[in-house]
Amino acid sequence: MRPVASEADSGDAAIAFRGVRKAFRGHLGIGRVVAVDGLDLVVRPGEVFGLLGPNGAGKTTTIKMLTGLVQPDAGKIRLFGKPPSDPAARAAIGFLPENPYFYTYLTAAEFLDFYARLRGLGATARREMVPRMLQRVGLAEKATTPLGKFSKGMVQRLGLAQAIQHDPELVILDEPMSGLDPIGRRDVRDLILELRRAGKTVFFSSHILQDAELICDRVAILDRGRVITSGRLDDLVSSQVSWYEVAIRGALPERLPATVVSRDGGETLLRVDEVESLEALMAAVRASGGQVVSLWPCRETLEDLFLRKLQHPVHDKVRTR
Amino acid sequence: MIDGLAARVPPPWTAIRAIALNTFREAIRDRILYLLLVFALVLIGSSRVISLMTVGDENKIIKDIGLSAISIFGVLTAVFVGVSLVFKEIERRTIYTLLANPVRRWQFVTGKFFGLLAVLALNVTLMSVALFALLGFRGASPWGLLPAVLMIGIELTIITAVALLFSSVTNPILAAVATAATYVMGHLAWSLQLLKARVDSVAGSAFCDLVYWVVPGFDRLDIKTEAVHGITLPSGFLPLAIAYGLGYAAVVLFVACVLFERRDFS
Amino acid sequence: MTLRRLLASLLLLGLVLSTTVTARALDKLDRLRLAEEELLYLPNGRHIKLMSLGHQALFADLFYIWAIQYYSNYERKDRYRYVEHVFGDVIGELDPYYVDPIWLGALILSVEANDLEAGLRLLDRGLTRNPTQWIFPYLAGWELYHRREFERAAVYFGRAASIPGAPPVTRRMRAGMFSKAGLLEDALRQWQEVIDDSASDETSRRVAGLQLRELALKRDLATLRDAVERFRNENARLPRSLEELHRRAYIQQVPLDPNQNPYRLDPRTGEVRSTAGRMLGGE
Numbered sequence A: 001m002r003p004v005a006s007e008a009d010s011g012d013a014a015i016a017f018r019g020v021r022k023a024f025r026g027h028l029g030i031g032r033v034v035a036v037d038g039l040d041l042v043v044r045p046g047e048v049f050g051l052l053g054p055n056g057a058g059k060t061t062t063i064k065m066l067t068g069l070v071q072p073d074a075g076k077i078r079l080f081g082k083p084p085s086d087p088a089a090r091a092a093i094g095f096l097p098e099n100p101y102f103y104t105y106l107t108a109a110e111f112l113d114f115y116a117r118l119r120g121l122g123a124t125a126r127r128e129m130v131p132r133m134l135q136r137v138g139l140a141e142k143a144t145t146p147l148g149k150f151s152k153g154m155v156q157r158l159g160l161a162q163a164i165q166h167d168p169e170l171v172i173l174d175e176p177m178s179g180l181d182p183i184g185r186r187d188v189r190d191l192i193l194e195l196r197r198a199g200k201t202v203f204f205s206s207h208i209l210q211d212a213e214l215i216c217d218r219v220a221i222l223d224r225g226r227v228i229t230s231g232r233l234d235d236l237v238s239s240q241v242s243w244y245e246v247a248i249r250g251a252l253p254e255r256l257p258a259t260v261v262s263r264d265g266g267e268t269l270l271r272v273d274e275v276e277s278l279e280a281l282m283a284a285v286r287a288s289g290g291q292v293v294s295l296w297p298c299r300e301t302l303e304d305l306f307l308r309k310l311q312h313p314v315h316d317k318v319r320t321r
Numbered sequence B: 001m002i003d004g005l006a007a008r009v010p011p012p013w014t015a016i017r018a019i020a021l022n023t024f025r026e027a028i029r030d031r032i033l034y035l036l037l038v039f040a041l042v043l044i045g046s047s048r049v050i051s052l053m054t055v056g057d058e059n060k061i062i063k064d065i066g067l068s069a070i071s072i073f074g075v076l077t078a079v080f081v082g083v084s085l086v087f088k089e090i091e092r093r094t095i096y097t098l099l100a101n102p103v104r105r106w107q108f109v110t111g112k113f114f115g116l117l118a119v120l121a122l123n124v125t126l127m128s129v130a131l132f133a134l135l136g137f138r139g140a141s142p143w144g145l146l147p148a149v150l151m152i153g154i155e156l157t158i159i160t161a162v163a164l165l166f167s168s169v170t171n172p173i174l175a176a177v178a179t180a181a182t183y184v185m186g187h188l189a190w191s192l193q194l195l196k197a198r199v200d201s202v203a204g205s206a207f208c209d210l211v212y213w214v215v216p217g218f219d220r221l222d223i224k225t226e227a228v229h230g231i232t233l234p235s236g237f238l239p240l241a242i243a244y245g246l247g248y249a250a251v252v253l254f255v256a257c258v259l260f261e262r263r264d265f266s
Numbered sequence C: 001m002t003l004r005r006l007l008a009s010l011l012l013l014g015l016v017l018s019t020t021v022t023a024r025a026l027d028k029l030d031r032l033r034l035a036e037e038e039l040l041y042l043p044n045g046r047h048i049k050l051m052s053l054g055h056q057a058l059f060a061d062l063f064y065i066w067a068i069q070y071y072s073n074y075e076r077k078d079r080y081r082y083v084e085h086v087f088g089d090v091i092g093e094l095d096p097y098y099v100d101p102i103w104l105g106a107l108i109l110s111v112e113a114n115d116l117e118a119g120l121r122l123l124d125r126g127l128t129r130n131p132t133q134w135i136f137p138y139l140a141g142w143e144l145y146h147r148r149e150f151e152r153a154a155v156y157f158g159r160a161a162s163i164p165g166a167p168p169v170t171r172r173m174r175a176g177m178f179s180k181a182g183l184l185e186d187a188l189r190q191w192q193e194v195i196d197d198s199a200s201d202e203t204s205r206r207v208a209g210l211q212l213r214e215l216a217l218k219r220d221l222a223t224l225r226d227a228v229e230r231f232r233n234e235n236a237r238l239p240r241s242l243e244e245l246h247r248r249a250y251i252q253q254v255p256l257d258p259n260q261n262p263y264r265l266d267p268r269t270g271e272v273r274s275t276a277g278r279m280l281g282g283e
Helices: A059-066 A108-118 A123-136 A152-164 A182-197 A209-215 A275-288 A302-311 B012-028 B032-051 B058-091 B094-099 B105-137 B143-169 B172-198 B202-214 B224-229 B237-261 C003-028 C045-052 C056-071 C079-094 C100-112 C116-129 C135-146 C150-161 C169-180 C184-196 C202-235 C242-247 C275-280
Strands: A015-025 A032-043 A048-052 A074-079 A093-096 A170-174 A201-206 A218-223 A226-232 A243-249 A259-264 A267-272 A291-298
Touching: A015 A059, A032 A059, A032 A226, A048 A059, A048 A182, A048 A209, A059 A074, A059 A170, A059 A201, A093 A152, A093 B094, A108 A123, A108 A152, A108 B012, A108 B094, A123 A152, A152 A170, A152 A182, A152 B094, A170 A182, A182 A201, A182 A209, A201 A209, A209 A302, A218 A302, A226 A302, A243 A275, A267 A275, A275 A291, B012 B058, B012 B105, B032 B058, B032 B105, B058 B094, B058 B105, B058 B143, B058 B172, B058 B224, B058 C056, B094 B105, B105 B143, B105 B237, B143 B172, B143 B224, B143 B237, B172 B202, B224 C056, C045 C056, C045 C079, C056 C079, C056 C100, C079 C100, C079 C116, C100 C116, C100 C135, C116 C135, C135 C150, C135 C169, C150 C169, C169 C184, C169 C202, C184 C202, C202 C242
Parallel strands: A048 A201, A048 A218, A093 A170, A170 A201
Antiparallel strands: A015 A032, A015 A074, A218 A226, A243 A267, A243 A291, A259 A267
16 A cells, blocks of 8 residues: 655654554454554644544554554654653643543642653643633532542543643644543534644544544545545545536436436435526426426535545545645 | 663662552452451450450450461551462453563562551551550550561461462462462471371382472561560571471562463463 | 322231231241261361461350350250360361460369360460460369379479469479479479579568478477388387487488478377478478
8 A cells, every 4th residue: 555645754744654564363263353453644844634434343442553652563653753652751741531431530730740750741831721621611619529429521621722732733632532422522622623724633433433433634534444445635625516416306308417316205315517508497397397496515525535535445545735 | 773772771669669659559449458457456456355254364365466466467458469479460451561561570579568567567557556555544464466467467478479479470469379378388287297106108208308398487576475565585496487487488479470481371 | 199009018018917927937847957066076276277267266265155155055965075176176277376265165174074184285286376374284283283293283383383484383383383293302402593583573572481380380290200210110119309309310400490490209109200290380
């Protein structure tokens, strides 16, 4: 497979995966399960990168290798040029795992203070930062509440606070929207966009494609441990209208500048690719005495791309502009 | 690529201290500790009642019960809290965020160790104060028991390290069983020498020797009887015993750190 | 309270009652019970030590308390079969430095079980392990004294007296035992030592003085009477005076009594008397 961004020098990359492989022992120690199989990926500084794929594709394993929790069997991983095993590399990142719990008996303030210590922040810096962070994620009133009493949404917000409190250059989030209500998801999206505005790099994984579509600069779709598609979002899915779907009732004109999608009793659904054909179709329908019931402009969403690629796994790549 | 990253890495002692403090806080607020402490204090108090049933020296019985209670409840605390120490972090995924920080894995293990040790020190101190107070009320001088309490502390340090070691490699139940087995073996180690005398084969003899030296020799550190009877310890005992105990714990801790270093958290 | 809750409470109450009743009925049944004596044989303390996992002193305490309750029960048959084993081999091995069980066990053996030798064995063992405990040979001495084995008692009191911290009465008992055993020379020597020892206390000195006088009196009287007897056997008559005994070399010297008064020989009966004897109340 050709490398993803051949013009991107991995020395400048925020994240770089080169030929990374990881396999785990199978059930009861029998056999091997390949989680990641020859992964190549580059994330440039300052961009929001979405790692997408179905469950079991290897997203979490990839992120764990990125944060040093799992060692790859083969290949190289670099964070700003350093391996994840180097503590200096981890000093530049903030990480929020999927579905986290936290220490039951600590208070929110103690929790943030603890992590700040681990990041080398001094007492003065911590004293100033902790209340500010809690305020930032809307948990200011819960500063002295034990974490055992937090709801899932509150835990997620605190987790985000922990990930960004030390102003890291790279923020890594594993399924940050999972289990959140729409308001929560929007807050996370806003936070990510805010980070990008501040010049930070954000790398997150998700299986909710609609969210990714709204905020990512670049994406990679992972399936069974391999990248099957990757590139700039704009290149992969155009934001322009791609085709129209027209429902008509009544007799069909003979020569249709459209393809039939489905028939349902008296209604026929047609697909028209060009705007120009649309005009012709409307005229033809009127002429044959039929009725145009409805007209939808459509475009291929990321989800459509995703499903298409999964059904026909072709390891290709869209050329960047 | 980014300037000054290395400067953001906290010095080892800062990381260890932060993790130790965190562990201490989390453990102290767990109610099971209060239960154990209450049991121990009740036992020490009731030793007064038990001693009424004896003929002769009542204080001797109080001292024996007190020291044994401190030892047993200390071990129970070390096992209960220690075996779930690392496991809970993994299960609750707190370890994921923790290790994604610029701390090294050995600092994590060592921090956990010192945190738990602090909890045990607190427990032992509280129980000792209760025992000494009881003895003081009865007009008996408790200070002779101090070396025994110190040795119990050393024994607990070893058990903590062992519990931590097993906690980093397996689930709490197995870790508890393994730690309990080590505790029992450690107290029976002296009998291995007796066994060796009866074993004929060279392999059997070598096996006895191996187990004897590998297993923690708690009987070397047990001076409860001497302390209660006021028997003078041989000169040089205390420094040697402390060195042995701490040295053994350090070895176990080292192994725990090594095993933890390469572990995958999937 | 709703009907359901009432019924549930009644059900619970009924179950508790039935359990209690059946339990009591079971207790009343006449069942086979093992004789407690058969449960008594305990393994040697060294083996129990294995199980104690470092808490052998505590186990010793518990066995001791249990033993006290057990041996306080006078209705038991065959109570004394295992006393020496329990106190010596079990408790004694678990905590060799535990003093109370040793003397209590020895007393039970000697006084109640009337087995003096076993009691002495226990005390000897205790002393071997605890050389500073003068109480063991001291008790042994008293038990032997009660049984009028004065010579052995003297040996034990001597052992006790040689241990620092033994009370002064120990030495007095030792000397007294020699006296009771009829070993007057040893007794005299002992009492003289007490007087000569600068560390002796007032009471001991006073008693020693009195004893020396009494013993000297006894010794002299015995010597003189023996000489009179020999004279009569050899000369077919009684001597006329002590001086004659001395002249004829039946005695080496004519002693004075403890009050520095001469002894009186009655030439008609051959009796030897002393005024001091009457004062001391003995002959």
